[in-house]
Amino acid sequence: MNPSILIFDSGVGGLSILQEIRQRLPGADLHYLMDNAFFPYGVKADDVLVQRIVDVCSAAVADVRPDLLVVACNTASTLALHALRNVLTVPVVGVVPAIKVAAGLTSSGHIGLLATPATVNRPYTDRLVEDFAAHCTVHRFGSAELVLWAETFLNTGTVDAKLTPHLQRWIDQQPQMLHVVLGCTHFPLLRDALEQRWPQIQWIDSGAAIARRVETLLAGRGLEARHGILNCRWTGADDGAQGALRFLQALGTVQQASVLSVGNPIQQPSAV
Incomplete structure (x- = not known):
């Protein structure tokens, strides 16, 4: 079975990390999550951000059940990695300036x-x-x-x-x-x-370095010959996710695209 990776950012920036992971591990199933309802992160208070990041990532992990979470956001990584690792059981990889x-x-x-x-x-x-x-x-x-x-x-x-x-x-x-x-x-x-x-x-x-780190953590996990699936989740309006969906569709077929409700994470997928 292909490993499943959840890649999180406040907006579309984490797609630069996802692209590197896709290139290095084409058989992995990749789930992109963007917190566009709370974008931009840079103008929010640190304590508010930490709680938001933990809430959103916890909801998505419960939904997707990934083998690994990549926090593909410098702001989120510098603030919330410790808090995320305290509440989640899956490995959490952060990104820092190179x-x-x-x-x-x-x-x-x-x-x-x-x-x-x-x-x-x-x-x-x-x-x-x-x-x-x-x-x-x-x-x-x-x-x-x-x-x-x-x-x-x-x-x-x-x-x-x-x-x-x-x-x-x-x-x-x-x-x-x-x-x-x-x-x-x-x-x-x-x-x-x-x-x-x-x-x-x-x-x-840091994209290539993060992809190498993910590969190391997933060592020993078999990757099937087929390309892994691509999915997309977001927290705000659908129109805010259209650019991300087009980017993902250029990398392969997006099987599911849906809103993630932080209070009730399980949502029915909408048509892509």
Whole structure:
């Protein structure tokens, strides 16, 4: 039997992680969950977020019964991994900014961290820098706008024209910064646009590392020759999930798509 993996994010950002897992483990059954009813996470209080994340993930785990949960959201991972591991019996994999990777690649000693304002300022991020990039100068840029623009891009296929002026001054001020960590899982969805505008920079995310970690945890689980199934759950309005559904349909057939009610998680699937 194929292993089942639940991949959770506040919105569409976790699809960048799902795509990496799909590429590495094409036989795994993947269930995507987006908490679009509570999006965006970056403007909510930490204690409110922790409770919300635990409630939503607990409801989804009871519904899907996965072998493993991937918290494919930097905000959720830095806040709620401990709480989730306390209440769930399945393994929980989180995602953190790939600061260690960037620090190992730079020859200039300068790296960038592009993340949400909350992530760039969290003590968790400070500890990552102290542990893995103490020899580097880390230039941080907090952007809530990129999260919204990534959501818009997935829904419309259009990159917001304000992307270039939004980042250009920061990049111009750090000419030695040739490696930039994408510290939010939404941001790799804009990778093509970032690479086209700033080809001198290597944009680094955690997707491949998370996929390898998942593969390690599922070692010994047989994968059938067929492609694993794809399912999608969301917590808000259906129209907020259409971009995610189109993304998943490009990877394979989506068998089920449904609203997840946190209070009553078992829902009948709707037509895709």
